[in-house]
Amino acid sequence: MAKRRSSEHLKAQKQGKDRDLHTCQICGDSNKVQGHHIIDVQFNGSANKDNIVSLCDDHHKKVHAGKLSITKF
Numbered sequence: 001m002a003k004r005r006s007s008e009h010l011k012a013q014k015q016g017k018d019r020d021l022h023t024c025q026i027c028g029d030s031n032k033v034q035g036h037h038i039i040d041v042q043f044n045g046s047a048n049k050d051n052i053v054s055l056c057d058d059h060h061k062k063v064h065a066g067k068l069s070i071t072k073f
Helices: 007-019 057-064
Strands: 034-037 052-055
């Protein structure tokens, strides 16, 4: 069963996608864009827009499969 996201989490994802103009920050695609935590919540990543990057479905899957790394500078 999928884990329900907190309202803070959902708000942060929306704010991050809004900031990024609902565009994948890797390829520029604007279809099926999702907010991804740069530092995962399980590793004390915060639920705010500064910890979110917008990714298309393809790049989001690659991050979770370990084929692509996201680093914040």
